[in-house]
Amino acid sequence: MARYLITRAWQSALTLVLSTIVVFLGVRALPGDPALALAGEDRSPEALEAIRRHYGLDQPLPVQFAQYVERVVQGDFGESIRTGIPVSSMLSTALPVTAELAVLAILLATALGVGAGVLAAVRRGHPAEWLANGLALVGLSVPHFWLGLLAILYLSVATGLFPASGFVPLLEDPVDNLHHVVLPAVILGTGLAAIIMRQTRSAMLDSLSSDYVRTAKAKGLRPRAVITRHALRNSLIVVVTIVGLQLGGLISGAVVTEQIFGLPGFGKMTIDAVFQRDYPVIQAVVLLTATAYIVINFLVDLLYSVIDPRIRVTGDQS
Amino acid sequence: MTVLSVPMADTGTASVTRRTRILRRLRRNPLAVVSFVVLALAALVAVLSPWLAPYAVEQTDFAHTFAPPGTPGHVLGTDDLGRDVLSRIMLGARASLEVAILAVATSLVVGVPLGLAAGYFRAWDAVISRFTDLLLAFPFLIMAVGLAAIRGASLTNAAVAVGIAQIPGVIRVVRSDTLRLKSLDFVAAAVVDGASDLWVLARHILPNATSVILVQATVAIPTAILGEAVLSFLGLGIQPPAPSLGTMLATAQQFAARAPWAAVLPGVVIMGLALAFNVFGDALRDALDPKGDRR
Numbered sequence: 001m002a003r004y005l006i007t008r009a010w011q012s013a014l015t016l017v018l019s020t021i022v023v024f025l026g027v028r029a030l031p032g033d034p035a036l037a038l039a040g041e042d043r044s045p046e047a048l049e050a051i052r053r054h055y056g057l058d059q060p061l062p063v064q065f066a067q068y069v070e071r072v073v074q075g076d077f078g079e080s081i082r083t084g085i086p087v088s089s090m091l092s093t094a095l096p097v098t099a100e101l102a103v104l105a106i107l108l109a110t111a112l113g114v115g116a117g118v119l120a121a122v123r124r125g126h127p128a129e130w131l132a133n134g135l136a137l138v139g140l141s142v143p144h145f146w147l148g149l150l151a152i153l154y155l156s157v158a159t160g161l162f163p164a165s166g167f168v169p170l171l172e173d174p175v176d177n178l179h180h181v182v183l184p185a186v187i188l189g190t191g192l193a194a195i196i197m198r199q200t201r202s203a204m205l206d207s208l209s210s211d212y213v214r215t216a217k218a219k220g221l222r223p224r225a226v227i228t229r230h231a232l233r234n235s236l237i238v239v240v241t242i243v244g245l246q247l248g249g250l251i252s253g254a255v256v257t258e259q260i261f262g263l264p265g266f267g268k269m270t271i272d273a274v275f276q277r278d279y280p281v282i283q284a285v286v287l288l289t290a291t292a293y294i295v296i297n298f299l300v301d302l303l304y305s306v307i308d309p310r311i312r313v314t315g316d317q318s
Numbered sequence: 319m320t321v322l323s324v325p326m327a328d329t330g331t332a333s334v335t336r337r338t339r340i341l342r343r344l345r346r347n348p349l350a351v352v353s354f355v356v357l358a359l360a361a362l363v364a365v366l367s368p369w370l371a372p373y374a375v376e377q378t379d380f381a382h383t384f385a386p387p388g389t390p391g392h393v394l395g396t397d398d399l400g401r402d403v404l405s406r407i408m409l410g411a412r413a414s415l416e417v418a419i420l421a422v423a424t425s426l427v428v429g430v431p432l433g434l435a436a437g438y439f440r441a442w443d444a445v446i447s448r449f450t451d452l453l454l455a456f457p458f459l460i461m462a463v464g465l466a467a468i469r470g471a472s473l474t475n476a477a478v479a480v481g482i483a484q485i486p487g488v489i490r491v492v493r494s495d496t497l498r499l500k501s502l503d504f505v506a507a508a509v510v511d512g513a514s515d516l517w518v519l520a521r522h523i524l525p526n527a528t529s530v531i532l533v534q535a536t537v538a539i540p541t542a543i544l545g546e547a548v549l550s551f552l553g554l555g556i557q558p559p560a561p562s563l564g565t566m567l568a569t570a571q572q573f574a575a576r577a578p579w580a581a582v583l584p585g586v587v588i589m590g591l592a593l594a595f596n597v598f599g600d601a602l603r604d605a606l607d608p609k610g611d612r613r
Contacts, residue, residue, distance in 0.1 A: 015451040022452070029468055137600070141540055141592035143547050146567055146585035153574050153581065248457030248483075255459050256548055260571075271552055274463050282467045290455040297454075 004305060012298040019290040024068050027283055028061075039081065072287065078280035080273075087284045090269060097167060097265035098254050100177075104185035105250065106243055109192035114239060116193075117200025118232060121208060132197065139194025144253055148187045148260040155183065165262030184261040188253050192246055199242055203235035237307050244300030247293055343605035350601030356594040364412040371405035375561045384577045397566075397580045398573050407587055410563040413556055414591065417477045418542035422535050424481030425488050430531060432485075433492025434519050438500060446493075450486045458483030458545060466554045476555035480545040484538050491534045495527045529606045536599035540592035547588050563588050 035051045036043065052058050055078075056067045071077075077087035120132035156164035162183045168176040207213055208231050216226045255267030262268070266285065273281035344350045363370060372391075379400030387395040387403075394403040436446040456464070462479035469475055499505060500523065508518050549555035550564025558565045563584040570581035 011448065011451065014448060015455060018448070018452050019455045022456075026464055026468060137593060137596050138589070141544075141596050142589045143544050143551075143567075143585055143592075145548060145551055146581075146588065149567065149571055149574060149581055150585070153578060157575055248454060251457045252459030252548070255463075256552065259552060270460070270463055274467055274554065277467065279467065282463060286456065286460055286464050289457060289460045293455045293457065294451075 005302065008298060008301050012294050016291060016294050019294070020069065020072075020287065021065070023283055023287045023290065024065055026286065027279055077284035077287075080278050080281050082276050082278050087280050090281065091266075091284065091288070094264060094266045094269045096170070097263055098258065098267060100170060101181055101185055101188060101254055101257065101263065101265060102250055104181060105189035105192065105254075108185055109189035109196055110239060110243070112189070113193040113196025114200050114232075114236070117197040117235075118204055118227065120197070120201045121204035122227060132201070136194040136197045139190045139197075142190065144187055144191055145256045145260055147190065148184070148257060151183055151187060152260070167263050180261075181263070184257045184263060187260075188250070188257045191253065192243075192250060195246060196239055196242055199238050200235055203238040204231055207231035207234050237304065240300060240303055240307065244297045247296055251289055251293075340605045344601060347601050347605070349597050350605070353594040353598040353601065356590070357598060360411065360591060360594070361415070363408055364415050367408040367412045371402075371408045373402035373405040375401065375406050375409050376559050377401060384573070386577075387579050387583075394583055395577070395579045397570065397577065403566075403580055403583060406561040406566055407563070407584055410561040410566055410584060411587055411591065413473070413560070413562045414543050414546055414564075414588065417473060417480065417546040417555070418539045420477040421481035421542040421545070422484065422538045424478065425484035425538065426531065426535060428481075429485045429488025430492050430524075433489040434496050434523065434527075436489060437493040437496025438515065438519055438523065443493075446489065450489050453482060453486050459548065462549050462554050471549075471554045471557060473556045473560075476546055476549040479549065480542045483545070484542065487538065488531075488534055491530050492527060495530045496523055499523045499526050533599060533603045533606060536595060536602055540595040540599075543588060543592050543595070 035048045035055070035057055039047055039051055056064045059067070075088050077091070079086050080090060116132040116136065120129045123129050151162075152164045156162045163180050167180050170177045208227075213226060213231050216230045217223075221229075251267075254265065255270055257263070258265045258267035259271055269281065270285045272278070273285065344354075372393075379396065381400065382389070382392070382396055383398055383400040385392050385396040385400070387393065389395060392402050392404070394407065396402055397406070432446050432449070435442045437443075458479055461482060462476065465475045465479050505518060505522050508522050513521075546555055546562070547564035547567070550562040551568045553565075553568065556562035556565055558569065566584040567581060570577065570584070574581040
């Protein structure tokens with residue numbers, strides 16, 4: 001157990017270091033003088049000189065990297081070259097929006113995906129299985145941003161049931177907040193729900209044909225108890241892993257969903273930054289995403305090895 | 319582990335009968351047949367679109383803007399500039415398929431050798447696994463954002479970003495199949511026979527891994543189609559006025575209430591293409607599964 005955790009920890013740390021190097025070199029890979037890119041509007045020689053000094057661009061690369069890491073660890077991601085606002089304060093207003101959207105989407109997707117997956121596995125050959133399988137395939141194939149457009153067109157604009165865009169902070173007015181976030185969360189969750197459904201169904205089919213389920217049935221347990229207490233419990237491990245692995249997809253999805261619904265989150269900040277060539281913002285966004293992905297997947301692995309003792313023993317997660 | 323159907327080396331009649339068995343299974347599955355026909359038609363339309371499209375894609379007609387579907391001369395209507403929606407969808411679908419195939423090809427060219435190496439040479443496994451972790455840490459959209467920031471937005475960058483995002487999946491699938499094949503008798507026999515590592519990989523392992531690679535590629539294409547659509551929609555992919563299903567949706571968003579068809583139809587086509595690939599991929603996986611009738 002301890003050995004497995006240590007291995008995973010150093011692997012994650014190594015990946016974190018490598019991705020930091022990639023992000024660091026990314027801005028240096030820009031065509032031309034990075035100081036010019038970082039300067040934005042003010043391109044006087046004095047301003048450029050100040051930027052070179054501030055970012056240590058006159059130093060050798062390893063020194064620059066060390067300085068970069070030192071600043072980042074202290075939460076200093078520089079300032080937006082468009083607005084002059086520190087990137088860290090932009091993040092502190094944008095991240096809660098995205099976090100709320102993502103958590104809500106994961107909850108909805110898990111509830112829907114696990115429910116439909118169990119149904120499809122238990123009711124084999126029943127129309128319910130066909131319906132669940134069909135919906136999952138559509139969920140995998142539909143472009144979510146398009147679904148978002150349709151939702152705005154036919155649910156928000158036409159009926160006025162949901163606001164078409166905008167955001168109200170959770171602490172300011174929780175009900176209104178939910179009213180703004182629930183539709184984007186449903187849209188964001190559809191793809192994840194489809195993936196969770198298919199994996200749950202597959203894991204449930206495996207569990208249902210296993211010896212321990214046969215034993216449970218032979219003991220005379222009610223079918224409901226066999227399904228929930230035995231088969232489903234073992235299949236849930238799969239869901240935990242999927243949420244970790246699909247985190248990247250979820251972040252990508254959140255960027256688009258926020259853009260469509262005009263939510264002032266991480267994604268909208270990212271897209272705006274790309275079109276404004278706001279490099280400090282882009283750099284911070286890419287680094288934070290990579291860090292979040294690595295840390296959360298490490299935590300998922302920890303959780304996974306706590307839930308499933310087999311992983312601890314073999315250390316194999318293929 | 320027990321293997322129910324032992325893959326044969328790629329000689330003799332065994333692989334021929336296996337292929338006929340797989341084709342027979344596919345033919346018997348109505349979903350596989352329907353999705354295959356849809357894909358074949360889509361490919362045909364995409365290839366022939368420059369000749370089939372009733373109008374030039376960038377041809378504007380300000381006398382007939384926002385013509386609804388069914389208008390004589392414009393079966394699927396026109397957009398804000400009076401451009402023919404059907405023509406733009408045809409060429410947009412062509413661009414989507416181009417990007418998807420380019421992206422998946424990129425991921426196979428990089429991913430297959432790395433997967434083979436990771437599965438076959440123990441020493442390489444750790445290094446390649448860290449590389450995979452590194453790629454996974456950058457979600458595809460964030461990667462595309464980074465690429466667009468450095469190199470500008472373009473069709474190639476969209477394909478590269480989508481392709482890079484699919485490399486880890488290819489590596490994982492090929493690696494695990496290589497591990498499985500490596501433990502089988504015919505590979506051991508070849509090694510005992512004095513075959514070099516490269517020979518074993520190229521003549522024994524790769525040919526037997528083609529089925530999993532094929533399935534992986536089939537399910538990667540719809541993901542790539544959706545990826546391209548997202549990037550073009552956000553303005554990070556194919557640049558207007560070149561038609562792409564994603565850019566069509568981005569423009570249509572501005573006048574969606576007035577001309578909903580322009581916002582609905584390209585999405586239907588994206589979904590149809592992705593759905594056909596997903597259904598066919600599922601059918602292919604089932605047909606190739608030695609456990610056959612389980613699902």
